Amino acid sequence: MMAGHGDDLHAVGGPARHIPVLLAEVLAALAPKPGETIVDGTFGAGGYTRAILDAGASVVAIDRDPDAIEAGRVLEQEAAGRLKLVQAPFSTLDQALESADGVVLDIGVSSMQLDQAERGFSFRADGPLDMRMAQAGMSAADVVNSFKANDLARIFGLLGEERHAGRIARMIEQRRAKRPFERTLDLADAIETHVGRKPGDKIHPATRVFQALRIYVNDELGELAKALMAAERVLKPGGRLAVVTFHSLEDRIVKRFIAERATASAGSRHMPETKTREATFEKPARAVTAGEAELAGNPRARSARLRAAVRTAAPARQDDLSAFGLPRLPGAALPGER
Numbered sequence: 001m002m003a004g005h006g007d008d009l010h011a012v013g014g015p016a017r018h019i020p021v022l023l024a025e026v027l028a029a030l031a032p033k034p035g036e037t038i039v040d041g042t043f044g045a046g047g048y049t050r051a052i053l054d055a056g057a058s059v060v061a062i063d064r065d066p067d068a069i070e071a072g073r074v075l076e077q078e079a080a081g082r083l084k085l086v087q088a089p090f091s092t093l094d095q096a097l098e099s100a101d102g103v104v105l106d107i108g109v110s111s112m113q114l115d116q117a118e119r120g121f122s123f124r125a126d127g128p129l130d131m132r133m134a135q136a137g138m139s140a141a142d143v144v145n146s147f148k149a150n151d152l153a154r155i156f157g158l159l160g161e162e163r164h165a166g167r168i169a170r171m172i173e174q175r176r177a178k179r180p181f182e183r184t185l186d187l188a189d190a191i192e193t194h195v196g197r198k199p200g201d202k203i204h205p206a207t208r209v210f211q212a213l214r215i216y217v218n219d220e221l222g223e224l225a226k227a228l229m230a231a232e233r234v235l236k237p238g239g240r241l242a243v244v245t246f247h248s249l250e251d252r253i254v255k256r257f258i259a260e261r262a263t264a265s266a267g268s269r270h271m272p273e274t275k276t277r278e279a280t281f282e283k284p285a286r287a288v289t290a291g292e293a294e295l296a297g298n299p300r301a302r303s304a305r306l307r308a309a310v311r312t313a314a315p316a317r318q319d320d321l322s323a324f325g326l327p328r329l330p331g332a333a334l335p336g337e338r
Contacts, residue, residue, distance in 0.1 A: 019297070020047030021304045022244055025288045026104055029242040029308035032057035036101035039234065041090035041227055043068055046075050048104050049083065058082040060097050064089045064134040089134070091226035094233045102240040103231040107224055107250045123188035123206060129181055131214045140213040144187065145180045149173040151330035158327040159221075159249070160212030164195050168209060184210075216329065221249060225324040228257045229316075232280055237313035241281070246303050251287075253324050258284050258309045260323060278314035 020026075026048060032038050034056030040049045043061035045068070052059050053075075061083060063069055069087045076083045086096045090105060129141040144152070149169040156165035171194045172181070181187045188206040195205040215221065231241050241258075245251040261281045285308065290301040 019301075020051070021106070021298065021301045022288065022290055022294070022306045023047065023051060025306050026242050026244065027051055027055065029306065030102040030104055030240050032102060037097065037099075038102040038104065039093055039097070039100045039231070040104055041093050041231075042104075042106040043072060043085065044106065046072050048106065050075065052104075053079055053082060057101070058084075060084045060086060060093075060100070062086045062088055062090050062093055062096060066135060089223055089227075091223045091230060093227060094230040097234060099236050100234045100239060101236055102242070103235060104242045104244075105224070105227055105231070106244045107220070107246065123184040123204070123210060126183055126185040129184055129187060131210075131217045133218045138217060140217050141180070141182055143213060143217060144172055145176050147330060154330060155216050156209050156212045158212075158329065159215045160208035162208040162212065164205075168194065215249075221253060221324075221326055222321070224250060224253055225257070225321055225326060226319075228254065229319050232261065232311070233316045235311040237311060239311040240308065241311065242306060242308045244304055244306050246305075249327075251305050251307070253326070254307050255287070256324060258307060261317070262309065277317060278312070280312055280314045280317060281309040282312060284309040 030038060030052065032052045032055040036057040038052050038057050038059050040046075040052065040059055040061040043049060043063040046061070049059045049061045049072075059079075059082065061072065063072075063085075064087065066087055069085050072083075072085050076085050084096075088096065093103070129139065129144065131140040132138075143155070147155070149166075149172070152169035152172060153165040156162040156168060162168065168191055171190065172187075175181070175190055181190070188204065188210070191206040191209055192204065197205050228241075228243070235241060243254045245254055258281055262279050262283050264279045265277045288306040288308075290298075290304055294301050
């Protein structure tokens with residue numbers, strides 16, 4: 001079962017107060033100190049950034065959502081030069097600075113985005129079918145109204161693990177021929193009517209479809225893979241990487257990256273030109289999950305998983321997205337281009 005940022009399977013349909021997940025554990029992994037610079041690649045409402053600043057370190061905080069950056073300006077002023085806000089995808093974090101003592105990434109959609117009906121991430125309240133974190137580019141409505149049924153089914157199945165992916169995709173293709181989908185409740189209601197809902201079901205039938213659309217529209221898995229490689233490039237020897245994920249696809253990418261980078265590989269005697277690759281991260285500790293006390297105060301933390309690793313002095317390896325095992329998805333095309 002997949003869950004998103006703070007348990008997307010429930011949050012997609014309702015609001016939740018922003019509470020930084022695994023905050024104590026993230027701070028323990030980052031160990032920020034005065035004089036150090038930490039990158040918060042997913043600034044959001046600034047929960048991690050505030051705690052890092054309180055520990056005395058400086059922060060370069062990145063978010064591709066212009067609303068998050070604007071909301072953080074007050075904190076930037078309060079930090080008196082120790083906080084720099086950058087509006088950009090976190091996959092480009094290495095363009096914001098040359099080196100860092102730590103990098104933290106909190107993957108997924110934020111509570112603030114879910115709670116704003118006009119952003120189209122949630123179907124709790126009606127809003128435009130948007131879901132764009134950067135508020136630019138292809139929207140969820142573009143995908144729903146222009147992609148072929150087979151492509152929609154693949155997106156719903158791979159990114160949402162939706163068992164009715166094919167049925168829902170065919171329904172969408174038939175319905176949009178009469179009237180395009182433009183609103184969140186229109187799509188959610190159409191899915192519920194088509195698939196049905198048993199009494200007592202806690203998860204709305206449209207939840208996984210909305211999750212899949214959000215991940216696809218924002219290329220969240222590809223961005224994560226690129227961000228991990230960017231973090232490898234900026235981290236100093238001894239620098240700390242901390243990544244909080246909320247569903248299996250994200251966690252698999254992070255686990256695979258850290259394990260591969262923590263393993264040195266020798267050149268083959270049959271291929272002497274192959275160079276030995278040094279480990280760029282130390283052998284990581286086991287993943288950390290939320291304890292009972294945190295779960296009692298923030299149930300959305302139950303799907304959160306923290307993986308952390310420490311950078312070695314070895315040079316960063318060459319970028320290779322094929323090493324992450326990313327799912328093969330339909331190409332992103334705007335209406336009229338397919």
